[in-house]
Amino acid sequence: xxxxxxxxxxxxxxxxxxxxxxxxxxxxxxxxxxxxxxxxxxxxxxxxxxxxxxxxxxxxxxxxxxxxxxxxxxxxxxxxxxxxxxxxxxxxxxxxxxxxxxxxxxxxxxxxxxxxxxxxxxxxxxxxxxxxxxxxxxxxxxxxxxxxxxxxxxxxxxxxxxxxxxxx
Numbered sequence: 075x076x077x078x079x080x081x082x083x084x085x086x087x088x089x090x091x092x093x094x095x096x097x098x099x100x101x102x103x104x105x106x107x108x109x110x111x112x113x114x115x116x117x118x119x120x121x122x123x124x125x126x127x128x129x130x131x132x133x134x135x136x137x138x139x140x141x142x143x144x145x146x147x148x149x150x151x152x153x154x155x156x157x158x159x160x161x162x163x164x165x166x167x168x169x170x171x172x173x174x175x176x177x178x179x180x181x182x183x184x185x186x187x188x189x190x191x192x193x194x195x196x197x198x199x200x201x202x203x204x205x206x207x208x209x210x211x212x213x214x215x216x217x218x219x220x221x222x223x224x225x226x227x228x229x230x231x232x233x234x235x236x237x238x239x240x241x242x
């Protein structure tokens with residue numbers, strides 16, 4: 075699949091941030107952006123992009139996910155997404171990169187949870203475009219998402235411990 079046909083789902087409730095991330099995905103990174111403003115919209119977009127009645131691969135190859143949103147937050151979206159994916163034994167898990175301003179230990183722990191979270195990376199806003207590009211290239215071109223999930227989970231343990239020590 076050529077890069078410009080690869081769909082990335084951008085889930086961000088702040089209009090300016092959503093526009094910025096969408097533009098970055100399309101213009102700088104050369105992927106197609108599908109934008110949703112909350113978790114409920116994101117689930118609808120995810121379902122809309124299924125193939126073979128949900129038994130085939132999804133057209134969305136990665137998700138950039140904010141955590142704090144109205145209607146359905148990012149963590150609730152993530153739990154529902156993983157629930158849908160578990161029902162399909164033929165599909166792979168969709169790689170998710172959390173992009174958020176929140177770095178509270180509970181958010182990190184929930185996002186990297188090995189059952190309901192399984193995120194490939196956790197970026198703090200403002201993010202570096204080059205870092206995002208490298209992460210998406212690893213996920214899409216090299217198919218390293220599963221390895222990245224384990225790496226991210228291990229890094230999150232250290233990050234959570236540091237945050238707890240700094241803010242007892």
